Amino acid sequence: MENKCKRENKDTNMNFTLEEKIEEVERKEPFWVFGYGSLCWNPGFEYQKSVTGYIKGFSRRFWQGNTTHRGTESKPGRVATLVEDKEGVTWGKAFLIAAEDKAALPYLSTRECQLGGYRIYTVNFHPKPSFFEPVNDNQNFTEKRKALLYIAVPENKHWLGAAPLSDIAKQILECQGPSGTNVEYLLRLANFMRDEVPEALDEHLFSLERLVKNFAADMRICLRTIMGENKKVEENKPEPQAVAPSLQFASRIPTKKLRCVNM
Numbered sequence: 714m715e716n717k718c719k720r721e722n723k724d725t726n727m728n729f730t731l732e733e734k735i736e737e738v739e740r741k742e743p744f745w746v747f748g749y750g751s752l753c754w755n756p757g758f759e760y761q762k763s764v765t766g767y768i769k770g771f772s773r774r775f776w777q778g779n780t781t782h783r784g785t786e787s788k789p790g791r792v793a794t795l796v797e798d799k800e801g802v803t804w805g806k807a808f809l810i811a812a813e814d815k816a817a818l819p820y821l822s823t824r825e826c827q828l829g830g831y832r833i834y835t836v837n838f839h840p841k842p843s844f845f846e847p848v849n850d851n852q853n854f855t856e857k858r859k860a861l862l863y864i865a866v867p868e869n870k871h872w873l874g875a876a877p878l879s880d881i882a883k884q885i886l887e888c889q890g891p892s893g894t895n896v897e898y899l900l901r902l903a904n905f906m907r908d909e910v911p912e913a914l915d916e917h918l919f920s921l922e923r924l925v926k927n928f929a930a931d932m933r934i935c936l937r938t939i940m941g942e943n944k945k946v947e948e949n950k951p952e953p954q955a956v957a958p959s960l961q962f963a964s965r966i967p968t969k970k971l972r973c974v975n976m
Contacts, residue, residue, distance in 0.1 A: 742812050745860035746821065747838050749773055749805035750793040751782075751898060753905045757824065758817040760808040765909045766840040768862070772801035774917055775881055775899075777865040778873040781828040782892040790888035790895035791873060791881055793902065793918075794831070794865035804910045807838050807860050821863070830869035834862045841910065878917075882924035886934070896925060896939050 743761060746752070747768060756763075777794040784790030795803060810817045825831040838860035865872065876884075888895040903922040906915055929936050 743809050744812070745807045745809055745838055745858060746817070747805055747807045747836065747860040747862050749795065749803050750902060751892075752808070753806045753909075754901050756808055758808075758810070758820050759814065760810050760817070762809040764807050764809075764840045765804070766807055766838055767802050767804045767913075768836050768838055768860075769802055770797060770799060770836075771795040771803045771864075772798040772917070773803050773915060774875070775885070775921060776872070776874050777830065777869075778871040779829065779890065779895075780871065781890065783890045783895040783898050784888040785890055788888050789871065789873070790890060790898070791885055792829075792895075792898060795862075802913075804841075804906060804913045804915070806905075806909070807840070825863040829863075829865065830871040831863040831865045832869075834864055835859050836862045878920055879924055882921050882928060885921065886925055886928055886932075894939050896929075896936065899925060900936070900940060 746760075747766075748756065749768075772795065773793050774796050775791040775793055776796070777792050778784065778789035779792045780786045780789045782790075783792055822833075826833065836859070837857045839857045867874065885895040885899050892898075899918075899921060903918055906913060906918065926936065928934075929939075
């Protein structure tokens with residue numbers, strides 16, 4: 714591929730490939746995109762298959778600022794990116810996109826790169842083994858495969874970097890943007906991990922979740938309201954049924970009181 718350059722980090726003995734203008738490259742086969750943040754529950758594009766799995770050599774961190782989805786220019790939120798970690802394992806979800814699909818990559822380029830400040834790479838993705846996954850002669854879903862990956866690096870303008878977890882948690886609790894609150898982003902990601910990979914450890918993510926919940930309780934902030942759950946409950950609440958008039962209640966009135974009767 715002409716628009717591809719190699720990047721290596723000898724300190725961590727890792728290498729991965731940086732993709733440039735990948736949406737302009739014509740693909741002849743279906744390809745995978747690996748998500749570890751909001752893509753896990755809100756990909757926003759069509760795909761043929763989704764598989765939960767992991768990549769090696771990275772750890773998830775809430776070090777990337779966001780001013781277009783979960784924050785604003787004056788009050789940027791914090792969203793997930795990956796940092797190189799020789800012993801790291803990051804769980805997420807990979808999506809298989811058809812080779813003839815002309816919409817997914819431009820959409821992701823706008824969402825992740827132009828608005829989010831991320832860059833696109835290729836890495837090895839390892840599907841989660843499943844005893845219930847049908848395997849045919851052509852596909853073994855326990856084997857690793859190449860996947861596209863979006864990472865925010867310190868050179869981008871939205872980078873916020875490391876900070877005490879308590880400061881990050883307070884920032885997440887305070888911020889929101891056009892796509893919703895920063896808290897919703899954090900809690901949905903934590904819920905995804907619990908639902909899909911309950912055995913996985915992500916100390917950074919779950920520590921932030923605990924701190925946000927503790928701060929919200931101290932400040933008497935209703936997280937269900939922030940998540941929009943109360944509104945959904947009201948929207949799904951059945952309409953009250955009209956009750957036909959009945960004389961059974963009138964019969965309970967003491968005889969010494971007047972009754973109102975429609976004439």
